Amino acid sequence: MGMPLAMIIGTVAAICVTIISVWRREDRMRTQRELLRRAYELGEEIVGASSAEQILANVRLVAPKIFGVMHIELYIYNRHAKTLDSVDGTETDVPSIPLGAPPAGPRAGAVACFHYRTLLSIPDTSRSPFPVAGDPGAEPRSLLFVPMLAQGDVVGVLEMHRNDRARNFNHDEQVLAQHLSNQIGVAVKLLDQRSVREQLFRTEKLAAVGQLISGIVNDLQTPLAAIANLAHSTGDLAMIASEAHRASDIVARLVGFAGTGQVRPQPVEINGLLRSLIEFREREWKVRGILVHHVPADEPMMVIGSQSQLEQVFLNLLVHAEQSLTDSTEKLITIRTSLISRRVLVEIGYSGPKNTADPFLRGPDGTAGGTGLGVCRSLITGHGGEVRLVQPVVGDPVFQIELPSSREKAAGTAPENTRNGSHLLTALVIEPVEVTQIQLRGLLSGLGFRVVPVKSSDEGLDLAQRLRFDAVFCSVHAPGLNWVETAEQLKGRVGGFVLLSDSYDADLAADFEGEGRFVLPKPVDEKQLEHVLDALK
Numbered sequence: 001m002g003m004p005l006a007m008i009i010g011t012v013a014a015i016c017v018t019i020i021s022v023w024r025r026e027d028r029m030r031t032q033r034e035l036l037r038r039a040y041e042l043g044e045e046i047v048g049a050s051s052a053e054q055i056l057a058n059v060r061l062v063a064p065k066i067f068g069v070m071h072i073e074l075y076i077y078n079r080h081a082k083t084l085d086s087v088d089g090t091e092t093d094v095p096s097i098p099l100g101a102p103p104a105g106p107r108a109g110a111v112a113c114f115h116y117r118t119l120l121s122i123p124d125t126s127r128s129p130f131p132v133a134g135d136p137g138a139e140p141r142s143l144l145f146v147p148m149l150a151q152g153d154v155v156g157v158l159e160m161h162r163n164d165r166a167r168n169f170n171h172d173e174q175v176l177a178q179h180l181s182n183q184i185g186v187a188v189k190l191l192d193q194r195s196v197r198e199q200l201f202r203t204e205k206l207a208a209v210g211q212l213i214s215g216i217v218n219d220l221q222t223p224l225a226a227i228a229n230l231a232h233s234t235g236d237l238a239m240i241a242s243e244a245h246r247a248s249d250i251v252a253r254l255v256g257f258a259g260t261g262q263v264r265p266q267p268v269e270i271n272g273l274l275r276s277l278i279e280f281r282e283r284e285w286k287v288r289g290i291l292v293h294h295v296p297a298d299e300p301m302m303v304i305g306s307q308s309q310l311e312q313v314f315l316n317l318l319v320h321a322e323q324s325l326t327d328s329t330e331k332l333i334t335i336r337t338s339l340i341s342r343r344v345l346v347e348i349g350y351s352g353p354k355n356t357a358d359p360f361l362r363g364p365d366g367t368a369g370g371t372g373l374g375v376c377r378s379l380i381t382g383h384g385g386e387v388r389l390v391q392p393v394v395g396d397p398v399f400q401i402e403l404p405s406s407r408e409k410a411a412g413t414a415p416e417n418t419r420n421g422s423h424l425l426t427a428l429v430i431e432p433v434e435v436t437q438i439q440l441r442g443l444l445s446g447l448g449f450r451v452v453p454v455k456s457s458d459e460g461l462d463l464a465q466r467l468r469f470d471a472v473f474c475s476v477h478a479p480g481l482n483w484v485e486t487a488e489q490l491k492g493r494v495g496g497f498v499l500l501s502d503s504y505d506a507d508l509a510a511d512f513e514g515e516g517r518f519v520l521p522k523p524v525d526e527k528q529l530e531h532v533l534d535a536l537k
């Protein structure tokens with residue numbers, strides 16, 4: 001007997017239902033994957049944004065396609081005024097919402113979301129007991145308020161509107177909205193930290209300049225007074241010229257210290273630089289009763305960098321040592337240089353007390369690296385070196401400044417290995433992975449480059465403001481500002497920008513390369529690297 005017709009129809013129907021169910025599930029999963037992809041890309045753009053306004057613009061451009069919303073607002077918490085400030089203040093009639101007594105309408109929902117630190121979904125504003133309705137006929141049908149969380153703090157609120165009553169914000173959309181809102185919170189927090197760092201560096205440098213000026217004023221007054229006396233008495237032109245030259249040198253040093261422009265690295269002989277600074281402060285030290293013990297290395301100590309910036313560092317440290325000896329019975333400064341494993345080591349010791357509360361050594365929050373020392377460390381890091389303060393239990397405090405030695409044998413001679421025959425090229429490597437950093441440093445050093453490695457884009461941008469780099473190598477995964485914004489900010493400041501990708505990506509290379517921009521896959525191949533460097537000539 002054959003299978004009954006009813007059973008055949010039932011089997012076919014069951015198969016069709018199964019196929020439709022599987023197709024719908026696959027279609028739903030495909031839609032979810034696409035939404036997640038868009039949300040991930042939006043998150044990357046948000047974290048790399050340079051302002052809150054740019055964050056809001058990115059969200060308004062992409063989020064409607066993800067959530068199907070009609071309007072988006074972004075509020076950031078103002079700690080001083082105790083308000084939620086609208087990022088787009090020109091588009092709303094209430095640019096700042098007081099947290100104590102918020103106005104009626106959606107603003108009340110934003111304040112409630114902030115206070116309760118949790119997502120607030122209102123499916124139908126016309127039936128909600130919560131006072132979020134606006135003008136009749138103009139209020140949104142459904143609302144979603146999402147707290148922006150970063151490191152346990154609520155930094156603001158993301159608000160989204162829908163005018164379709166039939167579409168509520170489902171659970172998956174709420175979870176995705178919270179994830180997106182947290183990314184916005186992290187980006188806002190990073191913007192605040194970046195602003196604080198920039199302001200702190202400016203404050204540190206101004207404080208260091210003020211500290212040096214206090215020691216320089218007396219030196220400047222002495223030769224000027226001598227010039228005036230000689231001109232009115234003896235008329236000794238040679239002596240007048242000598243004192244005038246000394247006054248000019250003091251002014252030049254002060255102007256050089258205050259300068260903020262980019263400089264091209266040049267050969268600098270450290271022993272000669274230190275001798276010049278000792279002569280510069282010698283008269284003041286004699287007046288203060290300070291003895292100086294200078295022990296230079298027998299061979300020249302050559303480094304590649306900015307002479308004015310290195311002078312800033314050593315003069316700052318010497319002035320600090322000088323001022324630390326004010327109340328000491330034994331007033332001695334020891335300056336010693338040596339060459340250890342192709343590294344120039346400069347040690348500046350002083351017999352003063354170990355004052356750990358000194359703002360030069362310790363910041364206002366008690367952390368190491370205070371006002372003057374922070375400036376010194378920043379400048380030395382830009383030269384590929386480091387500064388340490390050694391304060392032993394027994395013995396005198398010592399500043400240790402370590403710099404990479406160049407291959408030069410004497411000041412003014414040409415580098416042994418350059419690619420254009422005129423100066424030693426300098427490369428900035430922004431790479432958080434140490435293995436890749438070491439490999440690239442080895443390849444570039446072998447090709448005649450001086451390499452300055454950092455681990456984040458923010459550090460790299462800070463150095464690029466003070467030093468001239470012939471090439472920048474930046475990882476796609478560098479912390480801080482994303483590589484797109486980093487490349488834009490460095491455009492015109494560097495000779496070339498090389499993006500380090502995880503593997504070869506033809507689409508990425510086609511979109512990014514051109515006008516001094518290149519893409520290299522990791523691990524970097526030496527021949528491909530040479531090809532890129534040849535193109536940068």
